[in-house]
Amino acid sequence: MKNVLLLFTFLCSSFLIAQEGTNMKKAITPPEEVRLAFEKEYPGKVPVWSEEYVGDDADEIRFEARYNVNNTTKAVAIYDNLGNMKAFELQIAFRDLPVQAQSYLKKNYKAKAILEIAKVVDDKNKTTYEVGVTKDAKFYDVVFDKDGGFDVSIEKN
Template sequence: METLSKKDCRKNNTNKVFRVVILLLIISFTTRSFGQEKPENKIVLPIEVKAAFEKRYPDVKASWTREYRGYNNNQLRYEAKFRGSQGNDLAVFDNLGNLKAFESSIALSNLPKKATNYLKKAHLLKKVTEAVKVTDMDIQSDSDIDLNVKSMITYEVGVVKENLFYDLVFTDKGDFIRMVQKD
């Protein structure tokens, strides 16, 4: 049986220490890089957007996202989600700080009577998960729309039917427009 000399033992221990130090450095570097915020997730708001939001909603903290919308997805929009008086609200701004749309959570009792009647007849009233009032200031020219109109109000009611989520869209008077399946 072969015995190790003191020199061989020290060399063996040095190799183990070296391996442990390398392993700790790798773990430290990996943990540190995962903990850092990714630059692509951080949204830098244009000054105009930030000023417009703060003017309309002073002292409100919002969670921001950035989306491309419109024909060919060529219109950049900044969306601010925040807690409103009746629930979650959403304000949509263009890159110049113009408010393009506003969604506000509402109680079912605030829906137009025609919309409530439609939901009752379709047996969907008990399946409602949310209701929002949408004010759209980004009216596109269309033959069905009066070009003198500055904004359009619609109501969206979220329902779950057969384990699928749908938005039912109603006019400001409560007339049914369409049902859209959501993810």
């Protein structure tokens, strides 16, 4: 039990450190439609906004609202420029992953290689799980489907 608590604490702190290190985006003020959509969905939450260009030609803009759900959990709500939510990402603990995903990670990665874990729900209500891991000095997002089946591993810079 002591080891589980230690692992959970490590994962949470690693998630926060990794988020700070990998998301050095300039804080911005989003368009009013985006800000109002966030405030309606998450009243009382104080976000830090950033923007990201996505799409094949990086021609679409997304506004990311990073905020604290509570003292130990962080979330990201992602909107298009009209205030339509495109995705929601919630930090979760290893034990909250589907069992199949847990088994895959235990088999393929050391516990200390797991840096962050998130449940992601997109605008089509599709749920995936993204796990940030390091292997051979590289960072990867390992993605699982809603049932915990392995989907893809994406190397991040």
